[in-house]
Amino acid sequence: MYGHDGKVYNVTMEPGDMVLYESHSVLHGRPFPLKGRYYANIFVHFEPAADLSANEAAKIGDLIGLQEVAEDNRSQLYRVDENQWQPIHEAARGAHIHVIEYLVQQEVDINALTLGSETPLDIAILFNGEDHPVVKKLRDLGALPFSDLEETEEAEGEKYDDDEEDSSESHDEL
Secondary structure (H helix, E strand, C coil): EECCCCCCCCCCCCCCCCCCCCCCCCCCCCCCCCEEEEEECCCCCCCCCCCCEEEEEEEEHHHHHHHHHHHHCHHHHCCCCCCCCCCHHHHHHHCHHHHHHHHHHHHCCCCCCCCCCCHHHHHHHHHHCCCHHHHHHHHHHHCCEEEHHHHHHHHHHHHHHHHHHHHHHHHHHH
């Protein structure tokens, strides 16, 4: 095999030996024909662990990892991915109640919307079912489905319109 230093190394193995190398970045192969009738190999492919993101930690329910990410950079708790999923959406999908509770304590928007206009409650229902404990917990924490958010926004808009009319009427009276 050619090492990262550019040198060629011959590795002769005996039964029971194990060699670890980066097969994706090191040129390797059998330079001579095999002497014998058979052989057995086991290949284990791995990737070095990268720094955990808040979304990944929430997805797997790793509260300690999520807290470590937040200590380094609190804004990661609010970071959106390409689908506008935040860690709270990942925690809702995975039914990780302890992570949801932590995120709510950190003042994450419990009704944050994804690119598809789904709230964490919508995600929890979709992936875990209406009767799941995570759905109950989200509701107890004040989460709403998107359909209720729309109604709330419309009602607030109407209230705002009514307030404008009231102020213009009182203005006219003066």
